[in-house]
Amino acid sequence: MATSNPRTANGSARRKVRAQVLAEETVCAIPDNEGGCGHQPVDKTLTVEWGKHGARCKGDGCPGCSPHPMRAEVDEIVPIAKGGSPINRANCRLSHRRCNRKRADVLAGYKPEPMPVELFPLSDCWGGIFDSLRV
Secondary structure, three states, X not given: OOOXXXXXXXXXXXXXXXXXXXXXXXXXXXXXXXXXXXXXXXOOOOOEEOOOXXXXXXXXXXXXXXXXXXXXXXXXOOOHHXXXXXXXXXXXXXXXXXXXXXXXOOOOOOOOOOOOOOOOOOOOOOOOOOHHHOO
16 A cells, blocks of 8 residues: 655645745755755755756756756755654755755754674574584
8 A cells, every 4th residue: 555745645735835935044954963064055946957867857858857956945854754744834944955865864963872782692502512523
């Protein structure tokens, strides 16, 4: 069973929030420590990289269809994968595409606890099988 994308399932509400973010904000809101560019201005006129083509491009007469890495995108502060809402204005902020992709779906300030890993078991799992071969 296919699951729906929360960004497109609430189409008109998402478009409204996206338009509001684009109208109200001018700089990339993803800070350096989250993989951002440090609040650089976002050029909202950028769309695609001319002459570059995506994997699904048919090619016939296409001037370029690969998204520009510095184009405007709306980033969810709490990622949708972690339960964030794509239609709550308080959870959305302006970003560059590159910064948003670099940040991925991590929570701000979240650092996972290091897990102890036992590289070599301390027990003898052979239980004396080779004792008779000792010299």
